[in-house]
Amino acid sequence: MRYSRQLLLPDLSVQGQLNLSKTSVLIIGCGGLGCPLAQYLAAAGIGRLGLLDYDEVELSNLHRQVLHGEENQGQAKALSAANAVRRLNSTVECIPYHLQLSSENALQLIQQYPAAKSSTYIYNVPTRYLVNDACVLSSKPLVSASALRMEGQLTVYNYRGGPCYRCLYPVPPPPETVTNCSDGGVLGVVPGIMGCFQALEVIKIASGQGSSCGQQLVMFDAQDARFRSIKLRPKQTGCAVCGENPSVTKLVDYESFCGSAATDKCRKLNLLSRDQRITVQDYQSIMDKAEPHLLLDVRPLVEVDICHLPFSLNIPLSSLEERKSEHIQLFQERISQLKQQMAGDCRPPVYVICKLGNDSQKAVQVLEKMSGSEVDSITVKDICGGLMAWAKRIDPTFPQY
Amino acid sequence: MAAPVAIHLEFGGGAELLFNGVKEHHVTLPSQSEPWDMKQLLVWIQRNLLKERPELFVQGDSVRPGILVLINDADWELMGELDYQLQDQDNVVFISTLHGG
Numbered sequence: 001m002r003y004s005r006q007l008l009l010p011d012l013s014v015q016g017q018l019n020l021s022k023t024s025v026l027i028i029g030c031g032g033l034g035c036p037l038a039q040y041l042a043a044a045g046i047g048r049l050g051l052l053d054y055d056e057v058e059l060s061n062l063h064r065q066v067l068h069g070e071e072n073q074g075q076a077k078a079l080s081a082a083n084a085v086r087r088l089n090s091t092v093e094c095i096p097y098h099l100q101l102s103s104e105n106a107l108q109l110i111q112q113y114p115a116a117k118s119s120t121y122i123y124n125v126p127t128r129y130l131v132n133d134a135c136v137l138s139s140k141p142l143v144s145a146s147a148l149r150m151e152g153q154l155t156v157y158n159y160r161g162g163p164c165y166r167c168l169y170p171v172p173p174p175p176e177t178v179t180n181c182s183d184g185g186v187l188g189v190v191p192g193i194m195g196c197f198q199a200l201e202v203i204k205i206a207s208g209q210g211s212s213c214g215q216q217l218v219m220f221d222a223q224d225a226r227f228r229s230i231k232l233r234p235k236q237t238g239c240a241v242c243g244e245n246p247s248v249t250k251l252v253d254y255e256s257f258c259g260s261a262a263t264d265k266c267r268k269l270n271l272l273s274r275d276q277r278i279t280v281q282d283y284q285s286i287m288d289k290a291e292p293h294l295l296l297d298v299r300p301l302v303e304v305d306i307c308h309l310p311f312s313l314n315i316p317l318s319s320l321e322e323r324k325s326e327h328i329q330l331f332q333e334r335i336s337q338l339k340q341q342m343a344g345d346c347r348p349p350v351y352v353i354c355k356l357g358n359d360s361q362k363a364v365q366v367l368e369k370m371s372g373s374e375v376d377s378i379t380v381k382d383i384c385g386g387l388m389a390w391a392k393r394i395d396p397t398f399p400q401y
Numbered sequence: 402m403a404a405p406v407a408i409h410l411e412f413g414g415g416a417e418l419l420f421n422g423v424k425e426h427h428v429t430l431p432s433q434s435e436p437w438d439m440k441q442l443l444v445w446i447q448r449n450l451l452k453e454r455p456e457l458f459v460q461g462d463s464v465r466p467g468i469l470v471l472i473n474d475a476d477w478e479l480m481g482e483l484d485y486q487l488q489d490q491d492n493v494v495f496i497s498t499l500h501g502g
C-alpha cells in the first residue's frame with residue numbers, strides 16, 4: 001500500500017487519492033521550483049505530469065534544481081526531470097517537453113491537461129503573461145510561485161473568483177526593474193520551499209479539498225523565517241483577459257507587450273548605438289595589441305570576488321549612479337594616468353564590462369554624462385554580452401556563473 | 402488640524418534595495434490640515450526616504466507597475482488605493498513581484 005499513510009488522512013481519503021490519480025498537471029519550468037514540485041506530485045501519486053523546459057542542465061543549476069545530478073549536465077532538463085520522476089514512481093505517466101512555451105504552442109499544450117490543474121513556475125515576465133492568458137482562455141487554475149534571493153511568493157490565479165495575473169498586474173513592469181536568478185542570486189532551499197508549497201496547493205486542488213490561496217498572496221521571508229498571507233483583490237471586471245469585456249481573446253505577442261525577451265538568460269537591453277559598443281573579439285585584439293585603455297568592471301563586489309579579468313578596475317554601477325566620491329576620485333586618477341601614458345590623445349578610451357552586458361550599457365550612459373564635467377573627457381564603450389560572452393567566445397576557462 | 406500619524410512601512414521583494422536594503426521603517430507623518438492619504442504618503446516617501454532613482458518606485462502619482470501595495474495585510478485595491486486615509490499605527494507594505502526560480 002504505497003499511499004497508505006496519506007490515505008489515512010481524512011482530508012485526503014480514498015476518494016481524494018482517486019481524484020489525484022486522475023489529474024494531469026503541466027509543470028512549466030523544471031528548475032528550482034519545478035523540481036521539488038514534480039518530485040512531491042509524483043510521490044503522492046498524481047496521474048500525469050507534463051514537464052516542460054527549453055533549457056539544459058548546467059552545473060550552476062544543481063544547488064537548487066534537485067532532480068538533476070552531476071551526470072545530467074548538458075542534458076535537456078525536461079528529460080532529466082522525467083527520468084528522475086520515473087525512478088521515483090513508475091505509475092505516473094510522465095511526458096517531457098524540451099521546448100520553449102510560445103503563443104503558438106501554449107494553448108494546445110495546456111488544453112492537453114484536461115483535468116485542468118496546470119501548475120507552473122515561470123521565471124520571466126513575458127512567459128508569466130503568456131501562461132496566465134493561456135490558463136484563463138482554457139479555464140485552468142494556475143498555481144504560480146517565484147523565488148529570488150531570500151524571498152518567495154505564491155498565488156493561485158484564475159481560481160474560484162480570485163484574480164488572474166493580469167487583474168493584479170495589468171501593466172508589465174519596466175524591463176530594467178526585473179531581476180532574475182542569474183542576476184540576483186537565490187539560495188537553493190528558498191525555491192525548494194516554494195516548490196513544495198506549490199505541490200501542496202496542487203494536491204489540495206486535485207484531490208478536491210481546494211486551495212485557499214485563490215485570492216491570497218503568500219509571502220515567504222527566509223531571512224526572518226516568516227510566512228505571511230495577504231488578501232488580494234477579487235477577479236477584476238475590467239481585466240483585459242478575464243474581465244467582462246476582454247480585449248485579449250487569443251494569445252498575443254508577449255515579448256513586445258513586455259518589452260523584453262522571454263528567455264531568462266538572454267534578457268538583453270539595447271540602450272546604446274552601434275558605435276558605442278564593441279564585441280568581445282574587438283576587446284581581445286585591443287588587449288593583444290596592448291592599446292592603452294581602462295577596463296571598468298561595473299558588477300557588484302560579490303560577483304567580482306567570484307571572477308574578474310586582470311587589470312580591470314571595479315566600480316559597481318550603483319556607485320557610479322550615486323556618484324560615490326571615493327569611486328569617482330579613483331576613476332579620475334586612473335584616467336589621468338592613462339592620459340600621461342598616451343601623451344597627446346585627450347579622450348582616453350574606457351571599456352565597460354559587466355556579467356551579461358546590460359548594466360555595462362547603463363554605466364556607459366552614466367559615464368557619458370560625467371565625461372568632460374565631473375571627470376576628464378573620455379571615450380566610453382560597452383563590451384557587448386559582458387564576461388559571459390568573453391567566457392563563451394574567447395576564454396573557455398573563464399568561470400561562467 | 403489632523404494629528405501626526407505614526408505608521409509602519411515595509412519594503413520587500415527587492416523594493417527594499419531602493420531604501421539602502423532596509424526593509425522596515427517606523428515613521429511619523431507630521432500633522433497637516435487634511436488627513437494623510439496614500440497619494441500624499443507616496444510623495445512623502447519620495448521626499449524623505451527615497452533619495453535615488455525614483456522611477457524604479459513611482460510612476461505618475463502612483464507606484465510603478467510590478468509593485469503591489471498592501472495596507473494592513475490586504476491588497477490596497479480593497480482599501481481605496483490612492484484615496485485611502487491613513488490611520489495611526491497602519492502597516493503599509495510595498496512588495497515588488499519576484500521573477501525567479
Ligand SMILES: [Zn+2]
Pocket residue numbers: 163164165166167168235236239240241242243
Ligand atoms: Zn484577470
